[in-house]
Amino acid sequence: MNIYARFEAAFQDAADAPALLCPGREDWTHGRLVEEVGRAARALDARQVGVGDRVLVQIEKTPEAVALYLACLKTGAVYVPINTAYTKPEVEYFIADCEPALFVAGSDFDAGVPVATLDGVGGGTLLGSVSEDPVAPGSVARADDDLAAIIYTSGTTGRAKGAMLTHANLISNAETLCQAWGWRDDDVLLHALPIFHVHGLFVALHCAFLNATPVVFHSRFDAEAIIRDLPGSTVMMGVPTFYTRLVREPAFDAAACAHMRLFISGSAPLTEQAFAAFEERTGFPILERYGMSETLMNTSNPLHGERVAGTVGFALPGVDVRIADPAGRPLPTGEVGSIEVRGPNVFKGYWRMPERTAEEFRGDGFFVTGDLGTMDAEGRVTIVGRDKDLVISGGYNIYPKEVETLIDEIPEVLESAVIGVPHADFGEGVVAVVVTRGQVDEERVDAHLQGRLARYKQPKRVIRVDELPRNAMGKVQKNVLRRKYADILA
């Protein structure tokens, strides 16, 4: 089943009802959305994008971008969205890796593959010359394990891996979430997440699309704009930074949230303090859930029942979650181990990386998430750490290895260690600790990374030291560094 067939059936039943409510722009009904999907499908066809072809996309968040995503689903192309913050060399990696039939960029890009543009107001070459004639409803039939999207996620080696997600992965997870979160016909989703990651693109939009309920579509997160639109909304999804920023706004209180029914958090740990501050201010216990690009959503706190701060809740229906030892053997209740998951939500593998895929699956089909956690007797999961060297800053993942590799290119740098330390706004912030020959200051490191690495991955501070702490095996002790510099960004 093509997931777009599910969406389209719901859209057609709600053709005159609002789909995307866009502040500062004309709203789109579901009927209009279907037309725009048709237009984007025609644009793909005009560029000979066929079934199974990759469409790499690095564009601003607009209704047209949503239509392009849905058009890829409709036509059986594989949607490959990437962060708008990526620099040219980063983008070139993705082009070489996924070999797109088309790269849709925000502005002109010299790529060596066909390029079309779609800008921040929906203009550009992609849709510019497409005829307005209606396109027939329907979508290309897709088998359960046919790809719908590739979502790149960085690896501990510093090389990004493309997680291949199938139509069946997306359908099963969307249905499960609608059920778990009790999606209602009168729900209105307040959407301020980027749409190049699983959270904003699949988790949030699919709940609304399966039910053809409206989405208040903000192009980016802005606390004041959120407060303005709360009275017309019922559900919001966000990363913890959204919620800690909202609590800092004096106008954000129980009265402002009176029309809301649910706030959902994920992508990064929501601290117990943030959970408590939010509940104290609004009366709402945030519902925290846990997922990954490779697995979509795995666990969720309950809609009805106690939401426990600092935990990510129970395995979602149909998803097996276990805590295992390094050999994949299940551990007794309460013990800390590797979080492993299996189910219809789990991806097909990494794009053109069969060995990496094999390494991260157990023989019995469980996927090793790289997160460490515990499960209590009731099945409630708590994430206690990560077995992977990863920093999560404002919900974006940053792999230290990628940053270290670039910093180590500076001739005067002898070695570097990139760590995440507590950051008041982003939860964790990136810090680089460097050993240098001669004077290398923060500006020198900044200048080297500029244009090579997305800004959000760049260190907020660079610290020079004489040597890095190492254990008996010679491995850099990042935990020692994290403790030592724990306060510098707080």
Ligand code: MCA
């Ligand atoms: C922006 N900056 C950041 C971040 N965002 N630095 C570190 N971490 C960040 N997350 C930097 C910019 O580079 C810039 O630096 C300065 O902050 C201001 O940039 P601006 O774009 O204005 O920032 P903002 O609009 O305030 O963005 C913060 C944000 C945003 C709203 C928290 O990062 C965001 O939307 N995060 C959500 C990420 C997300 O959707 N994650 C889900 C993926 P300078 O001034 O130095 O140039 S994970 C996922 O999908 C899994 C499956 C899951 O479980 O959900």
Ligand code: AMP
């Ligand atoms: P990504 O690779 O961007 O899909 O990020 C997935 C990672 O985000 C997971 O492996 C976790 O480490 C982290 N993550 C997602 N949700 C949560 C959560 N609720 N609490 C803590 N970490 C989370």
